[in-house]
Amino acid sequence: MGIFSRLRTVVAANINALINKAEKPEKMLNQLLTDMNEQLIESKKAVAIAIADEKKLERETNSQKTQSDEWQRKAMLAVQAGEDDLAKEALLRKQEYDNYYADYSKQLDAQKASVERLKSSLRELQGKIEDAQRKKNLLIARAKRAEAEQRIQDTMSGMDGGKDTFDTFNRMSQKVDELEARAEASKELSNLTADSGLEKKFAELEKTDASADKLLADLKASMNALPDKSKD
Numbered sequence: 001m002g003i004f005s006r007l008r009t010v011v012a013a014n015i016n017a018l019i020n021k022a023e024k025p026e027k028m029l030n031q032l033l034t035d036m037n038e039q040l041i042e043s044k045k046a047v048a049i050a051i052a053d054e055k056k057l058e059r060e061t062n063s064q065k066t067q068s069d070e071w072q073r074k075a076m077l078a079v080q081a082g083e084d085d086l087a088k089e090a091l092l093r094k095q096e097y098d099n100y101y102a103d104y105s106k107q108l109d110a111q112k113a114s115v116e117r118l119k120s121s122l123r124e125l126q127g128k129i130e131d132a133q134r135k136k137n138l139l140i141a142r143a144k145r146a147e148a149e150q151r152i153q154d155t156m157s158g159m160d161g162g163k164d165t166f167d168t169f170n171r172m173s174q175k176v177d178e179l180e181a182r183a184e185a186s187k188e189l190s191n192l193t194a195d196s197g198l199e200k201k202f203a204e205l206e207k208t209d210a211s212a213d214k215l216l217a218d219l220k221a222s223m224n225a226l227p228d229k230s231k232d
Helices: 002-021 025-080 084-158 163-225
Strands: none
């Protein structure tokens, strides 16, 4: 279990170092996850070594059992041959391997239990890192939103108190509205003046046409009043 204690120590140290440097949250989180994954790789290697040790102990345990069974077979063979002294030697060797087998079996059981704990801890660690990876994007989004809000507040605070600047802007906007209104009024007045002059021209033209008609009518009347010389 020592490897996971070292992992926690390394990760905690990296977190404190990054926080003390006041780095950007996105950079901090990416670096932290990089460190976690590197330590996870090292932890997997350590668990793999523990599993390899278990397999080695299992082979040794089986070897001791095989040797014990072999000396048991030899002892029986010696008895069948009437070689009791030889059978005793074989049984003593069998007992020796039985003792080794018992010791290896205990070590094997302990190693198996340790490997299972290591596997469980490794799965838990990997799950936490995967969860941290999923949460990283949410944390980065929250950090960026907070930074944007802070920039807006800093910008407004830097505008001579903020309120005076926007009041000045509003007054300029009202001034522009007033200038536009004056321009529209001048244009409307100009159009009215133009329309009045045009109507006057048409009135004079109509007056001129009316006088000409009267003069023509008077001429015709006077001509009709004269004697018709063609009859003479």
